[in-house]
Amino acid sequence: EADIYQTPRYLVIGTGKKITLECSQTMGHDKMYWYQQDPGMELHLIHYSYGVNSTEKGDLSSESTVSRIRTEHFPLTLESARPSHTSQYLCASSELTYRSGANVLTFGAGSRLTVL
Amino acid sequence: SQKIEQNSEALNIQEGKTATLTCNYTNYSPAYLQWYRQDPGRGPVFLLLIRENEKEKRKERLKVTFDTTLKQSLFHITASQPADSATYLCALAQGGSYIPTFGRGTSLIVHP
Numbered sequence: 001e002a003d004i005y006q007t008p009r010y011l012v013i014g015t016g017k018k019i020t021l022e023c024s025q026t027m028g029h030d031k032m033y034w035y036q037q038d039p040g041m042e043l044h045l046i047h048y049s050y051g052v053n054s055t056e057k058g059d060l061s062s063e064s065t066v067s068r069i070r071t072e073h074f075p076l077t078l079e080s081a082r083p084s085h086t087s088q089y090l091c092a093s094s095e096l097t098y099r100s101g102a103n104v105l106t107f108g109a110g111s112r113l114t115v116l
Numbered sequence: 117s118q119k120i121e122q123n124s125e126a127l128n129i130q131e132g133k134t135a136t137l138t139c140n141y142t143n144y145s146p147a148y149l150q151w152y153r154q155d156p157g158r159g160p161v162f163l164l165l166i167r168e169n170e171k172e173k174r175k176e177r178l179k180v181t182f183d184t185t186l187k188q189s190l191f192h193i194t195a196s197q198p199a200d201s202a203t204y205l206c207a208l209a210q211g212g213s214y215i216p217t218f219g220r221g222t223s224l225i226v227h228p
Contacts, residue, residue: 033215042120043160043205043218059217090159096214102148102167103214107159 003027006091006108013081014116021076021111023091032074033105035090036060043090049074081115088112118143120219122206128225129196137191137222139206146208149182149189150216154203160218163204164191196226 004025013019025032030051035043035058045058049068063085064078074093078085089112092105121140129135139149148167152160166173166182166189173180179192193200203223207216 035218040220042220045215045217048215092159102165103209103216104150104162104165105152105160105216107161110157110159112157 004093004106004108006111008111009109010112012114015082017081019078019081021089023074023108024072025093027093029093029095031094031096033092034066034076037088037090083115086113086115120206120208122219123222126223126225131197131226131228133196135193135196135224137204139189139219141187141208144208145210147211148209150207151180151191152205152207154205160205198226198228200224201226
């Protein structure tokens with residue numbers, strides 16, 4: 001079982017609400033990521049972090065924000081949710097090993113957000 | 117533009133047969149390619165990684181090939197079982213960030 005946890009698993013909220021999706025990992029990985037995935041579609045990278053106090057935007061523009069104050073914690077926040085934010089949000093972490101040069105991701109189970 | 121293409125149509129096969137899934141890419145120079153499995157409502161799970169200088173990798177019933185000339189990877193599951201039914205995602209990582217970019221995935225359905 002993956003050691004990366006996302007809460008809530010499912011969230012239904014009204015337009016305009018502020019939401020935070022939590023992501024925690026117990027593997028001590030430096031790198032963490034948020035991907036967005038709609039049904040039957042690709043995962044799109046929206047945010048990533050190389051370590052504490054490091055955050056970068058991904059390939060897909062997103063109105064969400066992230067923070068990385070602790071190694072194990074990488075929450076995603078939407079200040080004012082809209083129906084267009086309805087999607088599945090997947091958190092992942094990895095440890096890039098210099099010997100192998102490989103970046104293998106461990107994913108959480110996902111948070112499915114529905115904005116009415 | 118960069119593209120990762122996987123068959124959008126589901127692959128239906130009979131139990132015991134070999135399933136072969138295809139991943140084609142354009143305008144990438146991947147350092148390595150990965151295959152993940154995703155079950156409905158869950159996050160992807162890593163299966164195999166193959167590097168640009170490798171032709172083939174095996175793990176139990178799984179085999180991956182990588183042809184950088186054809187810009188294609190093939191993913192094989194031998195002696196398939198109904199429990200292998202899932203969506204299989206191809207992901208490419210280029211030098212620099214090494215952050216994987218994912219294809220849309222192909223759904224595999226193994227019938228008993």
